[in-house]
Structures are given as structure tokens and as C-alpha cells.
Amino acid sequence: MKCRRLIFSRNLAANEIQNALDVSKSELGDDYLTEKNFLETINSQSAFCKVVTYNRQFAGFAMCQVFGPEKIDEVLRLPDSPEKKDLLSKGKIGLLDSIAVRKDMQNNGMGIELSEACLKEFEARGVDTVCAMAWKNTGGEINIEGILRRMGMKSGPEIPGYWNYMVDSPGGHDCPVCGRPCKCSAVFYGRDV
Numbered sequence: 001m002k003c004r005r006l007i008f009s010r011n012l013a014a015n016e017i018q019n020a021l022d023v024s025k026s027e028l029g030d031d032y033l034t035e036k037n038f039l040e041t042i043n044s045q046s047a048f049c050k051v052v053t054y055n056r057q058f059a060g061f062a063m064c065q066v067f068g069p070e071k072i073d074e075v076l077r078l079p080d081s082p083e084k085k086d087l088l089s090k091g092k093i094g095l096l097d098s099i100a101v102r103k104d105m106q107n108n109g110m111g112i113e114l115s116e117a118c119l120k121e122f123e124a125r126g127v128d129t130v131c132a133m134a135w136k137n138t139g140g141e142i143n144i145e146g147i148l149r150r151m152g153m154k155s156g157p158e159i160p161g162y163w164n165y166m167v168d169s170p171g172g173h174d175c176p177v178c179g180r181p182c183k184c185s186a187v188f189y190g191r192d193v
């Protein structure tokens with residue numbers, strides 16, 4: 001009997017935006033991403049969104065951006081640090097921007113599949129370095145840490161209250177862990193390609 005792979009990743013299709021939005025709302029918060037964000041990503045040259053399916057069911061997504069050092073402040077809002085100085089010397093930067101997997105499908109390798117698909121795409125687009133701003137919740141957990149370390153990334157500065165600046169929501173980000181305004185932080189992770 002043939003062994004068939006159950007986990008697949010590919011680019012987001014327009015008819016999957018509602019699935020992606022549902023996962024985003026439950027795992028990253030109601031106000032974190034909008035339908036417009038996904039639509040813009042599908043039509044963008046400088047961004048992409050990978051999805052993962054399990055047994056043909058939508059399981060999760062990863063949104064990424066590719067940009068030059070001139071956009072570091074706008075995209076990352078990193079404080080002055082050795083990591084920022086290093087990024088400023090690069091040509092093309094790949095950002096693993098938002099990644100989320102359906103709660104009932106987590107811990108089954110879906111996040112790893114997504115991160116590997118993103119890394120391949122970054123390599124194909126010729127980035128010099130990859131990075132992520134990892135969500136560290138008020139309990140001190142970084143859900144994505146194992147995956148980022150597996151990708152060979154190292155941690156850098158931690159920014160308290162980061163998500164309130166990144167999410168355009170009156171009163172701050174409505175966090176699924178700690179509410180509004182969000183008291184979680186972000187930790188920079190990166191590595192050269």
C-alpha cells in the first residue's frame with residue numbers, strides 16, 4: 001500500500017482567507033489581522049502567505065514580508081541594538097511575520113512545515129537574512145521559540161508592550177492571552193541565510 005503524506009503547504013488561495021482569518025482571530029486576537037491584510041498579501045510582490053493543510057483540511061498559515069534595510073524602522077520598530085545594526089548592513093531581509101495553527105491541530109508538526117515552506121520561499125527570493133518578532137506572553141512563554149531555534153535563529157532584544165504599537169486598535173491590542181491593552185512583549189530572533 002502507498003504511504004500518502006497528510007501534511008501539505010502551499011500559497012494561500014483567495015477562497016481560504018476566511019479560514020485563515022478564523023485561525024488568526026482565535027490564536028492571535030480578534031484585531032490582529034484583517035481580511036484586507038490577507039488580500040493584500042496575495043496580491044503583493046513583497047509579501048507572501050503560506051498555508052498548511054492536514055488531510056486536506058485548513059490547519060494554519062504563515063504571513064511573511066521581504067524588505068530592504070530602509071524599511072527596518074517602519075516594519076520592525078527595533079530599538080538600537082547590535083541586531084538592528086547588523087540588519088542595517090543587509091540587502092534583503094525576510095520577516096516571518098505572523099504564524100498560527102488551529103488550536104486542535106497544534107503540536108503535530110504543522111508549524112514546522114509552515115516555517116520550512118517560508119524558509120524555502122525566502123531562499124528563492126534571495127534574502128540575506130531571516131528574522132521574526134516572537135510573541136512572548138505574560139506567562140513568559142514563546143510558543144514559536146522551538147521552531148525558531150530549529151531554524152537556527154538566535155534571540156535578541158525584547159520589547160515590552162510591542163503588540164500595542166503594531167496592531168492598529170484603539171486602546172491597544174486585544175490579546176487572546178492577557179486582554180486589552182496587551183501586556184506581552186516581543187523578542188527579536190534572526191539568522192543569516
Ligand SMILES: CC(C)(COP(=O)(O)OP(=O)(O)OC[C@H]1O[C@@H](n2cnc3c(N)ncnc32)[C@H](O)[C@@H]1OP(=O)(O)O)[C@@H](O)C(=O)NCCC(=O)NCCS
Nearest residue numbers: 027099100101106107108109110111112134135143144146
Ligand atoms: C506557534 C505555533 C504556530 C506552532 O505550531 P504547531 O503546529 O503547534 O508547531 P509544531 O507542532 O510544528 O511544533 C511544536 C513543537 O512540537 C514538536 N513536534 C512537532 N511535531 C512533532 C511530532 N510529530 N512529535 C513530537 N514532537 C513534535 C516540535 O519539535 C515543536 O517543539 P517545541 O515545543 O520545542 O516548539 C502554534 O502553537 C500556534 O499557533 N500558537 C498560537 C499563536 C502563536 O503563538 N503564534 C506565534 C506568534 S510569534
